[in-house]
Amino acid sequence: MFSLRLIHILFSNFVVATKHQIWMRALGSTSHGIAMADRRQDVDKTVRQRGKQQSRYAPNLIEDDVNDKMNRRTKRKIFSWVRRVALVLIIVLGLALLIIPSPIDPVSFSLPDPPVFEGPLAPNNKLQQAEKIYEGEVIGPESLEKGRGGFYTGLADGRIIKITKNKIEEIAKLGKPPCGGVENEHTCGRPLGVRFHKDGNLYAVDAYSGIYRVFLETGDAMEIFSTREPVNGRPLMFVNDLDIASEDMIYFTDSSDKFERRQNKLLALEGSATGRVFQLNPYTDEVTLLMDGLALPNGIQISAEEDYILICETLRSRIHKYYLDGPKQGTSEIFIDNLPGLPDNIRYSNGGGYWVGFAAVRKQPFSMYDFMASRPWIRTFIAKLFNQEFIMNFVPKYGLVVELDENGKIIRSLHDPTGQTITGVSEVLDLGSHLYFGSYDAPFIGKLSYQNVYS
Structure with a gap:
């Protein structure tokens, strides 16, 4: 997991280099292509140096980032599951009130407030x-x-x-x-x-x-x-x-x-x-x-x-x-x-x-x-x-x-x-x-x- 960020960096540079090559061929300029190639080498060198520096910290940073994302996903899944269960219960209880026959026919009545225990x-x-x-x-x-x-x-x-x-x-x-x-x-x-x-x-x-x-x-x-x-x-x-x-x-x-x-x-x-x-x-x-x-x-x-x-x-x-x-x-x-x-x-x-x-x-x-x-x-x-x-x-x-x-x-x-x-x-x-x-x-x-x- 710690190499995901490095792969992302390398892939980005690969895309940049490819674009440069296409541009150079379109221009047909050899000297410019050489210059661009040199520039590409410099960029690659810089990237490799930065990668070496970041590699010491990348594992923990990447792992923490991935764990945070997983925790957020887990919480979203749990919340979604709870909502679904609650919805099912509401539907079941609603159907019970409407469909299940009641064994009683309750009457409404009222009583005085209960006496105080004194x-x-x-x-x-x-x-x-x-x-x-x-x-x-x-x-x-x-x-x-x-x-x-x-x-x-x-x-x-x-x-x-x-x-x-x-x-x-x-x-x-x-x-x-x-x-x-x-x-x-x-x-x-x-x-x-x-x-x-x-x-x-x-x-x-x-x-x-x-x-x-x-x-x-x-x-x-x-x-x-x-x-x-x-x-x-x-x-x-x-x-x-x-x-x-x-x-x-x-x-x-x-x-x-x-x-x-x-x-x-x-x-x-x-x-x-x-x-x-x-x-x-x-x-x-x-x-x-x-x-x-x-x-x-x-x-x-x-x-x-x-x-x-x-x-x-x-x-x-x-x-x-x-x-x-x-x-x-x-x-x-x-x-x-x-x-x-x-x-x-x-x-x-x-x-x-x-x-x-x-x-x-x-x-x-x-x-x-x-x-x-x-x-x-x-x-x-x-x-x-x-x-x-x-x-x-x-x-x-x-x-x-x-x-x-x-x-x-x-x-x-x-x-x-x-x-x-x-x-x-x-x-x-x-x-x-x-x-x-x-x-x-x-x-x-x-x-x-x-x-x-x-x-």
């Missing part, structure tokens, strides 16, 4: 003090009940189990195998809300098939309400939670008439409000519609006086109050709005109020959920390109439960800002000395002593 919502690490019990032995203990000598809960594999200090016992199974994966839920069964009845038996909601009375002595599960029959011409796709009044009336939620439980992330992305609240008379099988147009109605709780029910509307971060008795009977109002997250189940607290678990949080200064609420095109894009498991990456890891008083005011909150111990709480069971935390996907039950709760 006062009773001030962050703490109390949930990080929780103990994980029966870890690895239970998957997705959504709802918890205590009685008849143990804990009762429904799991992701379709089983309803009883937990005592020494063992876990299967009480009933609502579906049929194979079980163990989300893809099998609709046939395996997915028990969600569970409640004890005054007759001593357990009532359980299966998200796909309906409501069951489980006889604890025999393990038999008797269907008392089926989702096979539409109500008012609309299917029940996602039965979620229930509560039972003293006169045996059953109140329950159906989260959507479009999406099943195994499609709950798509329901959250769509944000549609097709959920309903029903009353079931177990003696006549009559089903009465109480509320409609809710965006994923979830947990439900009858008041201590049984004059109203509370319903968590997950996708709008609020809780409704529906009057069962009194001058407002048959009407509803907002019990609490603008919650710090997406509420799941609601249950009594030992202090006379209510515990609410959260599937995800909304907090300042930025909430992705709130940001996407009024931008349905973003949700369409996500739903087209990513599966439901990937969508969970957008959910911040943060554990949160709050305690409400009887008027719907937040009086206490428990946090795990890291989400490493407790996250995605579905329900809180308050037994007076400890709190127990359910979850729709965690492989354990959380347990926290009152000492840590009220310290």
Whole structure:
């Protein structure tokens, strides 16, 4: 490479000499030709001398020059490649938005600015003090009940189990195998809300098939309400939670008439409000519609006086109050709005109020959920390109439960800002000395002593 410049010099002189020869022949002057030849020799001599002087420096200079040119070429090639890749990605993403069918039809909605985490919502690490019990032995203990000598809960594999200090016992199974994966839920069964009845038996909601009375002595599960029959011409796709009044009336939620439980992330992305609240008379099988147009109605709780029910509307971060008795009977109002997250189940607290678990949080200064609420095109894009498991990456890891008083005011909150111990709480069971935390996907039950709760 170092001789390239010398070759260039020699070639240039060769061209000059050739021109001179042609000129001399055209003139036909021998003497002038001799003179020009002498001149050529002088020039060649000078060139050779300069070449010898430059040859000592030429290798490094030429090599540096060539390297600079190669680097510039490489950079241009890389930049050109990046531009082409970016163009291809833009085209692919554009085609995806235009051609790939969307599994959702998102609706635009708005929420108030998320509440500031201060006062009773001030962050703490109390949930990080929780103990994980029966870890690895239970998957997705959504709802918890205590009685008849143990804990009762429904799991992701379709089983309803009883937990005592020494063992876990299967009480009933609502579906049929194979079980163990989300893809099998609709046939395996997915028990969600569970409640004890005054007759001593357990009532359980299966998200796909309906409501069951489980006889604890025999393990038999008797269907008392089926989702096979539409109500008012609309299917029940996602039965979620229930509560039972003293006169045996059953109140329950159906989260959507479009999406099943195994499609709950798509329901959250769509944000549609097709959920309903029903009353079931177990003696006549009559089903009465109480509320409609809710965006994923979830947990439900009858008041201590049984004059109203509370319903968590997950996708709008609020809780409704529906009057069962009194001058407002048959009407509803907002019990609490603008919650710090997406509420799941609601249950009594030992202090006379209510515990609410959260599937995800909304907090300042930025909430992705709130940001996407009024931008349905973003949700369409996500739903087209990513599966439901990937969508969970957008959910911040943060554990949160709050305690409400009887008027719907937040009086206490428990946090795990890291989400490493407790996250995605579905329900809180308050037994007076400890709190127990359910979850729709965690492989354990959380347990926290009152000492840590009220310290």
